[in-house]
Amino acid sequence: MVLPKDLVAASATPIILALLKKGDSYGYEIIGKVREVSDDHIAWTDGMLYPVLHRMEGAGFIESYWKQSDSGRKRKYYHITDAGMAEYEILRSQWFVVHRALQILEDAPQEHIHV
Amino acid sequence: MFDLESQLRIWKSHMVSLGSIGFEDVQELENHLRDTIEDLVARGLGEEEAFLLAVKRLGDASSVQEEFRKVSTEDLWLQLLVRSDSPALRRRDRSELVFVIGLALLGGLLAKIPALFGFGDIDAHGMIYLRNAGIFACFPVALYFMRKRSLPMWRSVAALTVFMAYATIVNVYPSFEPHHTAMLGAVHAPILFLYLLMYFYGGPDVAPRGEKKSYNGWRSANTRLNFIRFAGESFIYGVLIGLGGIVLILLTMGTFSLVGIDVEFFVNDWMVPMGLFGILPVAAYLVDKKKSLIESIAPVLAKIFTPLFLMVLVSLVVAFMMNSLAPGDNRMMLIWFDLVLAVVLGLALYVMSSKDPSHGVSLWDHLTLALIIVAIIVDMIAFTGLLARFFSGGFTANKSAALGENILLLGNLVMMAFGYVRYMYCKRSFQDIVVMQMRYLDLYALWAIVVIVLFPPIFSFR
Numbered sequence: 001m002v003l004p005k006d007l008v009a010a011s012a013t014p015i016i017l018a019l020l021k022k023g024d025s026y027g028y029e030i031i032g033k034v035r036e037v038s039d040d041h042i043a044w045t046d047g048m049l050y051p052v053l054h055r056m057e058g059a060g061f062i063e064s065y066w067k068q069s070d071s072g073r074k075r076k077y078y079h080i081t082d083a084g085m086a087e088y089e090i091l092r093s094q095w096f097v098v099h100r101a102l103q104i105l106e107d108a109p110q111e112h113i114h115v
Numbered sequence: 116m117f118d119l120e121s122q123l124r125i126w127k128s129h130m131v132s133l134g135s136i137g138f139e140d141v142q143e144l145e146n147h148l149r150d151t152i153e154d155l156v157a158r159g160l161g162e163e164e165a166f167l168l169a170v171k172r173l174g175d176a177s178s179v180q181e182e183f184r185k186v187s188t189e190d191l192w193l194q195l196l197v198r199s200d201s202p203a204l205r206r207r208d209r210s211e212l213v214f215v216i217g218l219a220l221l222g223g224l225l226a227k228i229p230a231l232f233g234f235g236d237i238d239a240h241g242m243i244y245l246r247n248a249g250i251f252a253c254f255p256v257a258l259y260f261m262r263k264r265s266l267p268m269w270r271s272v273a274a275l276t277v278f279m280a281y282a283t284i285v286n287v288y289p290s291f292e293p294h295h296t297a298m299l300g301a302v303h304a305p306i307l308f309l310y311l312l313m314y315f316y317g318g319p320d321v322a323p324r325g326e327k328k329s330y331n332g333w334r335s336a337n338t339r340l341n342f343i344r345f346a347g348e349s350f351i352y353g354v355l356i357g358l359g360g361i362v363l364i365l366l367t368m369g370t371f372s373l374v375g376i377d378v379e380f381f382v383n384d385w386m387v388p389m390g391l392f393g394i395l396p397v398a399a400y401l402v403d404k405k406k407s408l409i410e411s412i413a414p415v416l417a418k419i420f421t422p423l424f425l426m427v428l429v430s431l432v433v434a435f436m437m438n439s440l441a442p443g444d445n446r447m448m449l450i451w452f453d454l455v456l457a458v459v460l461g462l463a464l465y466v467m468s469s470k471d472p473s474h475g476v477s478l479w480d481h482l483t484l485a486l487i488i489v490a491i492i493v494d495m496i497a498f499t500g501l502l503a504r505f506f507s508g509g510f511t512a513n514k515s516a517a518l519g520e521n522i523l524l525l526g527n528l529v530m531m532a533f534g535y536v537r538y539m540y541c542k543r544s545f546q547d548i549v550v551m552q553m554r555y556l557d558l559y560a561l562w563a564i565v566v567i568v569l570f571p572p573i574f575s576f577r
Contacts, residue, residue, distance in 0.1 A: 027143065028150040046151070047174035050143060073150075076143045 001041050008042065012052050013061075014095060015042070017088040020062060020080040026069075027053065027076070053078060061087050117163040123148065124474070126170065148173065211400075214262060218255035218396040223389030225251040242297060246285040248392075249304035250278055253312055255396040260315035263403065270319050277311050281567065288571045295512045296571040303516075303563040309346060310560035316342045336546070339553040344468045345402055347413030352398035360390045414469030417462045421482050424462060428455070428489040435496050449517040452497045456524035459490040463531060467549065476539050484535040487528050494525055512574040516566055523562055527555050 003011075019030055027049055034042050056062050061084035069075050080088075123145060130141050148169050155165035229247070234240040257278070261271045281304065290297040317333025332338065364382055371378040463483050470479070498521065534548035 026146075028147050045174040046147060046172045047144065050140065050147075054140070073146060074142075075146055076139070 003042060008044065011042070011095075012044070012049075013056060014088060014091040016053070016056065017061065017080060017084055017091065020078055021085070021088065024077045024079045026078065030078075056084070060084075117161075117166075119152070119162050119166060122166055128471075144173065211263075215259065215396055215400040218259055219393030220389070221258075222251050222255045222392030222396060223385075225254060226388040226392050242290065242294060242301075243286075245301045246297060246304070247282065248301070249308045250282055251388075251392040252395045253305075253308040254278055255392075256312055256399045257315045259396050259399055260312070264315070264318050266315065266318050271315070274311060274314050277307075281307065284568060289576045290571075291575075291577050293577065296574050296576055299512055299516050299570055300567045303566040306559055306563040307567065310556065310563070312346075313339060313342045313556075316345060336550040336553040339556060340468055340549055343464055344413065345399075347465055347468075348402040349395070349398040351412050351416075352401050353394045356394050356398060357390075360394070364390070414465045417465030418469075418479065421462050421466060421479070421486055424459065425482060425486045425489060428459075428486065428493055431493055432489060432496070435493070448497065449501060449514070449521060452494050453517055453520045453524060456490055456494055456521070456528060459486055460524060460527060460531075463487060463528075464552070467552070470545065480535060480539055484532060484539065487532045487535065491525065491528050491532065494521065494528075498525075512570055512577065515574075516570065519562060519566075523558060527552075527558075530555065 015034055016030060019025060019033055025033070027046075030053075031044060031046055031049055034044070053062065053064075057064055057078070060081060062078045062080055064076050064078050066074050067077050126148070127141055127145055130144065148166075151169035151172060152162070152165040155168060156162060160168070226244070226248075229240065229243050234243050254275075257271075257275060260266070285297070285300055285304075288297070288300075314333045317335070317338040319332055333342075364386055367378060367386065368382060463486065466479050466483050470477075530551055531548065534543075534551055537543040538545050538548055
């Protein structure tokens, strides 16, 4: 199953924020983890992640810093800000509204929908 | 044989050449590539396949660039709110264009001010035009950056008063035959104005909240290096536009003479000054707008001429060894050597501006260092030869100016040579040279002020 482009674009910000909430990370790791948690269904074009990260940084949701990793390579790490936390809460509740609406429609018996 | 490092370097310079990706961003993408390659190699792929696959996964260069371009515009919030092809953005572009055309006209109109005071004849009052040319050309560019960078109003006005101060001084100072001090002032004005434009280009030093040091004001070494790059590109654009202008003028004169109308008056009084002083703001606008298109022309030119110049200077040293310095006009000789040093400095600056510090010592560093050292040797030989003759004749304005320039340029090149040696052989960072060089620019501005303000009274306005 491949997600349509619009859905991928719209979900990128909340997913990245949720991931960074768990701890600071860098681009390559972020892509790997997202692929992992979505069973490979969310596969971003690698190069597209960075502009998204930079845009989020510009908006103040995340901050970046360079850090030497264990392998000796200097990596750009991203850290979620307070504004990012707040944004995440908003986005999460928005997605939750969609999710719940789908859920209710799914569970409801036929006649209730035709009211 | 596949060499990963060289392939990565080519990929990197390709990304950079497309523009709109900053150095740091490319670094980040490169790390990503390396991570991917490592993973793929660990899974049993060859380095070459891993590299190709990693690049493919990164997405095609132009669309990644496109995404970056959206991020790197200065008005980030606009990108968040509206699409880049929105009418609001188009309107903004259009209003900027109108502003630039207005500035180009302003430059030309400023050049008509002397005519208001009865000095309309350029041939008869050439000195007045020469002394004020810097203002006509640079004032509109300063205004352009004021708007473009949204500089704080009162600071900009304070900086603009330098133009007023200059105008007052050069026009109030008397000038007697043979007008040497006045000429010197006119020659040094561009140095002062370039320095001033550097302020408008970089904006004031305003530290971001919570930080003591500011990183992007006009004092920062990197901003200054960017400005030097900008100035070089503007010059090239200016020359190109000027060539077009000459064709336009020749065609105008030629075709109107066919129908028996003499347009010489119009061409001399309006077309030439309007064109001449309108070039700079337009060139500045184009450089700022089309950053990615020919960004690297000035460094490329510098790289073409660095080895050629080195050969000329080396043969000059050989010639010095075989012949003694011919007797002649000491001042003119010194001016020639000043020019040599200035050109060498320019070449070194532009080679410097295109250097990627992460690459380590390259062939160009060796060539630049060789060029600087040979230039220093040439100048030292000439200098010692001239010095004895020099003091015998007493000091005139021109001599003093040429001497001062020589000392200033020589000091600069010596410091640069030291910087390169320390960078290449003592593992100091390249940034040290950049910082030193960019601070040294202050001295040139200071010297220009001395020549413009103090020389006329010292040498009794002759």
